[in-house]
Amino acid sequence: MQEIPKNKFDLVITDPPFAINFKATKSNYNRTASRVIQGYNEILPENYYDFSVNWMSEAFRILKESGSMYVFSGWNNLKDILSALDDVGFTTVNHIIWKYQFGVVTKKKYVTSHYHCLYVCKNDKKKKFYPFSRFKKDSKTDNGRSLHYKDKEDVWEIKREYWTGKEKTPTKLPADLIKKILLYSSRKNDLVLDPFLGSGQVAVVSKMLGREYYGFEIVKEYYNFAKKRLEKNVYP
Numbered sequence: 001m002q003e004i005p006k007n008k009f010d011l012v013i014t015d016p017p018f019a020i021n022f023k024a025t026k027s028n029y030n031r032t033a034s035r036v037i038q039g040y041n042e043i044l045p046e047n048y049y050d051f052s053v054n055w056m057s058e059a060f061r062i063l064k065e066s067g068s069m070y071v072f073s074g075w076n077n078l079k080d081i082l083s084a085l086d087d088v089g090f091t092t093v094n095h096i097i098w099k100y101q102f103g104v105v106t107k108k109k110y111v112t113s114h115y116h117c118l119y120v121c122k123n124d125k126k127k128k129f130y131p132f133s134r135f136k137k138d139s140k141t142d143n144g145r146s147l148h149y150k151d152k153e154d155v156w157e158i159k160r161e162y163w164t165g166k167e168k169t170p171t172k173l174p175a176d177l178i179k180k181i182l183l184y185s186s187r188k189n190d191l192v193l194d195p196f197l198g199s200g201q202v203a204v205v206s207k208m209l210g211r212e213y214y215g216f217e218i219v220k221e222y223y224n225f226a227k228k229r230l231e232k233n234v235y236p
């Protein structure tokens, strides 16, 4: 990221490593472990704040003044993400909750079925937001409520996606989630960055919607997997 000139990107969408000793070898979320590509790069919890400040400072530098960023985070290390975003100088626009289905019954605690998504920008007066890119102002739900209002509430109920192919990475953001962000916060030909590509989902959906994209992934096997999906236009 340090080699990228400043003020280049319109939008960053990313789901950084979790710092919870997550391993690709576990059969995460009911996936068959043997098919999960190994090597997921984790960060030690004690280094997470510094790690976050480092990549976020670069993201801030290479975003345009009108640019914005969406960062996903579980609850475990949310405090480090929130502090780092503030300390780097981002302005928080919304704190979105992504509500998903998990399907595992717990006996000693509540079931975690949400993820946090911090929507931040560099300059609140200049940030780009396209309020009617998904629904028209007068669109209505089946029971007569305003659809564009409903769509813009900050709790998003979107199903997790499961892999169908032989190979898979251990985690993947649903395409519908990324589509929603891209439609509200970017236009065709805008430049989108994901510094932690994983399966390449952000790049794949960006390509699908006619956005330009850049991305990084430290694990070579994941990088190659993402590249293959992009080359073959394997859309979710």
Ligand SMILES: C[S@@+](CC[C@H](N)C(=O)[O-])C[C@H]1O[C@@H](n2cnc3c(N)ncnc32)[C@H](O)[C@@H]1O
Pocket (backbone or CB within 6 Å): 014, 015, 016, 017, 018, 039, 040, 041, 042, 169, 171, 172, 173, 195, 196, 197, 198, 199, 200, 201, 202, 216, 217, 218, 219, 222
């Ligand atoms: C939570 S996953 C991203 C999943 C992705 N959003 C998707 O939908 O497939 C985080 C990724 O960051 C990668 N990663 C960890 N440290 C990194 C670093 N320093 N630079 C680039 N990628 C890194 C991990 O290997 C992992 O694939």
